[in-house]
Amino acid sequence: MVAKVAWTRGAAGAVLSAVALGAAACSGGDGTPSGAVSSAASAVRSAGEAVSSAASEAAKAAESAAAVAKDKLADVKNGVDAKDQVTLGTVTTATDGYTTVPVTVRNTDDATKSFAVQVEFKDESGSLVDTVVVTVSDVAGKGTGQGTARSTHKLSGTVTAQTGTALRY
Numbered sequence: 001m002v003a004k005v006a007w008t009r010g011a012a013g014a015v016l017s018a019v020a021l022g023a024a025a026c027s028g029g030d031g032t033p034s035g036a037v038s039s040a041a042s043a044v045r046s047a048g049e050a051v052s053s054a055a056s057e058a059a060k061a062a063e064s065a066a067a068v069a070k071d072k073l074a075d076v077k078n079g080v081d082a083k084d085q086v087t088l089g090t091v092t093t094a095t096d097g098y099t100t101v102p103v104t105v106r107n108t109d110d111a112t113k114s115f116a117v118q119v120e121f122k123d124e125s126g127s128l129v130d131t132v133v134v135t136v137s138d139v140a141g142k143g144t145g146q147g148t149a150r151s152t153h154k155l156s157g158t159v160t161a162q163t164g165t166a167l168r169y
Contacts, residue, residue: 073118073133088161100151103149115145117133118165
């Protein structure tokens with residue numbers, strides 16, 4: 001752990017030295033940083049704040065969607081695990097900017113059943129960015145049913161989908 005801390009301090013020192021040298025190189029004749037360096041630092045700070053704010057809003061939206069999904073699944077009475085009876089298709093972005101994925105359910109029971117399927121949308125790093133519950137109603141015994149999961153908000157970047165909880169009832 002000591003070696004890691006020392007390396008981190010050394011790296012931080014190198015970065016600070018580079019920034020100081022860059023500022024000195026771009027200073028006016030009186031030794032003060034030029035407007036370009038000050039503007040660049042301000043732009044970097046503003047961009048960082050915007051990214052942080054967007055990430056925070058995305059996390060809040062995902063948390064809210066997860067809470068709604070949990071409530072919907074809790075409303076299902078006498079549901080049995082049916083995750084292995086769900087297949088998700090190819091994730092696409094619709095023209096309105098929302099992300100969708102086809103959901104196919106296979107009813108292995110003899111009687112007509114309905115399904116509640118939680119679909120989790122994740123970003124490139126695997127972080128949850130949205131979750132929805134799709135209901136596929138009245139699937140005939142030994143038959144299949146179709147539905148479409150649609151994100152609750154516009155998602156950007158590469159998005160994948162996976163089945164969270166799936167209940168047959």
